[in-house]
Amino acid sequence: MAALSRGSVKLQSNLPLSDPVIDPNYLADEADQRMAIQGVKYARQIFAHPEMQQWLIGEAAPGANITNDEDILDFARSTMIPNWHAASTCRMLPREKGGVVDSHLRVYGTKGLRVCDVSAIGRLPDMNLVGSVFAVAENGARIIREEYGDE
Incomplete structure (x- = not known):
């Protein structure tokens, strides 16, 4: 895993x-x-x-x-x-280092597309991923709410 x-x-x-x-x-x-x-x-x-x-x-x-x-x-x-348990397919890294999403989970080179799951995590713990999925999704929801002013 x-x-x-x-x-x-x-x-x-x-x-x-x-x-x-x-x-x-x-x-x-x-x-x-x-x-x-x-x-x-x-x-x-x-x-x-x-x-x-x-x-x-x-x-x-x-x-x-x-x-x-x-x-x-x-x-x-x-x-x-x-x-x-495929993950890290859209890693959050600078684009020049092979990253796919930025720190706000936005996909480089697109508009209106984010990745809010474990695909964005670079290295996962050796355990069931449900907690990590929830953490990234909740953080992504927070980022989106803050960006669009809907708190």
């Missing part, structure tokens, strides 16, 4: 119904790679416990013959799936 690898979402064209180009860039960061490798090794330690052995007939994936780190990493790369 707290991956360090960063992907990208880009426009394919200026047509509104065009699909975006999405590159999750899973396991690009070395720390994420080490975590994936260690995750497989740790699962193997758990299943090697005598109390677990009575319920097992063998290792289905990645397979007991996969033992070196590079092969384990290849397995992780080929089976990686999202955790459905």
Whole structure:
């Protein structure tokens, strides 16, 4: 849930119904790679416990013959799936540093468009995101009310 690898979402064209180009860039960061490798090794330690052995007939994936780190990493790369907590896709940073929104959650290069969810947060805590969603949404609502004078 707290991956360090960063992907990208880009426009394919200026047509509104065009699909975006999405590159999750899973396991690009070395720390994420080490975590994936260690995750497989740790699962193997758990299943090697005598109390677990009575319920097992063998290792289905990645397979007991996969033992070196590079092969384990290849397995992780080929089976990686999202955790459905995508965030930081519209980070609040200066535009020249790759940011998408400013400190008032306005999308650079647009008029009347803001991002008021966890897409704007650069680095998320390793936890359920609902609190972060509420915090950004409430802050966005406050910013909008202040800007339009509706307190």
